[in-house]
Amino acid sequence: MRLMRLTLAAALLAVASTSSAAPNLIKQERVPGGALEALWQAGFDTDRNLQPFTMLPSDPGYANPSGDHTVGVLTNTVQDSGGIALAATDPLGQADYEWEGWFFTGAGNTRRGLVFRADPNNDFATHYQFVINSGLFQILLRKLVNSTPTVLGSWTSNTLPGGVPAQNTWHHMKVRADANAIRVWFDGFELTGGTPIIDSTSPLLTGFVGCYNFRFDLGNVPTYWDDFMLSNDAVVPARGISFGQLKSGFAR
Numbered sequence: 396m397r398l399m400r401l402t403l404a405a406a407l408l409a410v411a412s413t414s415s416a417a418p419n420l421i422k423q424e425r426v427p428g429g430a431l432e433a434l435w436q437a438g439f440d441t442d443r444n445l446q447p448f449t450m451l452p453s454d455p456g457y458a459n460p461s462g463d464h465t466v467g468v469l470t471n472t473v474q475d476s477g478g479i480a481l482a483a484t485d486p487l488g489q490a491d492y493e494w495e496g497w498f499f500t501g502a503g504n505t506r507r508g509l510v511f512r513a514d515p516n517n518d519f520a521t522h523y524q525f526v527i528n529s530g531l532f533q534i535l536l537r538k539l540v541n542s543t544p545t546v547l548g549s550w551t552s553n554t555l556p557g558g559v560p561a562q563n564t565w566h567h568m569k570v571r572a573d574a575n576a577i578r579v580w581f582d583g584f585e586l587t588g589g590t591p592i593i594d595s596t597s598p599l600l601t602g603f604v605g606c607y608n609f610r611f612d613l614g615n616v617p618t619y620w621d622d623f624m625l626s627n628d629a630v631v632p633a634r635g636i637s638f639g640q641l642k643s644g645f646a647r
């Protein structure tokens with residue numbers, strides 16, 4: 396009897412937790428114990444993939460948000476090779492999702508940020524990117540199609556509640572893509588203000604998620620990343636289950 400009550404309580408809890416749109420974790424990258432937990436691929440025909448790294452106390456990024464001192468490092472190529480790096484991971488069949496992660500500003504000397512809906516069939520040269528430019532003042536939502544960019548959204552970081560990000564500080568970026576509607580957040584502040592940007596011109600509807608580091612005239616710049624998370628909304632039951640129905644299921 397006691398066991399049944401406990402089981403019923405657990406079942407009720409499960410029903411309660413699926414009755415709202417709770418985030419459903421698909422994949423994450425925390426670099427646990429100093430090793431990557433996800434499979435990453437390098438883009439743009441470079442060998443610059445995300446690398447696991449355990450920081451020493453002397454590292455400016457040492458006090459990372461989770462406090463585990465382990466990060467993924469993405470270093471861009473030398474300028475003769477384009478000064479670029481992109482690392483991406485498979486969204487495991489998901490197309491509509493939230494993709495978020497922490498990045499370290501460092502010297503703020505490259506364009507860096509999240510990529511999503513990145514096409515694995517052309518080395519990820521087609522993707523959306525939510526990035527902060529070198530100088531840390533301009534934030535952009537861009538679409539690249541075979542490397543040709545279009546700006547979909549543009550903001551200046553002095554409009555953020557926390558102001559212009561300082562060098563050598565950790566910040567959080569998040570994107571949400573639902574079909575052709577895109578919303579973006581910086582440090583929990585929604586730059587899109589609840590109104591998605593709609594990409595009505597050949598929107599990218601599926602693809603990998605990852606991170607990006609670029610500056611055409613400065614290479615070998617390491618960028619630090621941590622606590623990437625890919626999630627979507629949990630399935631919401633179309634019709635609620637009554638307590639009676641639930642209890643009858645346990646009466647047999």
Ligand SMILES: [Ca+2]
Pocket residue numbers: 425426427461463464465466621622
């Ligand atoms: Ca970590």
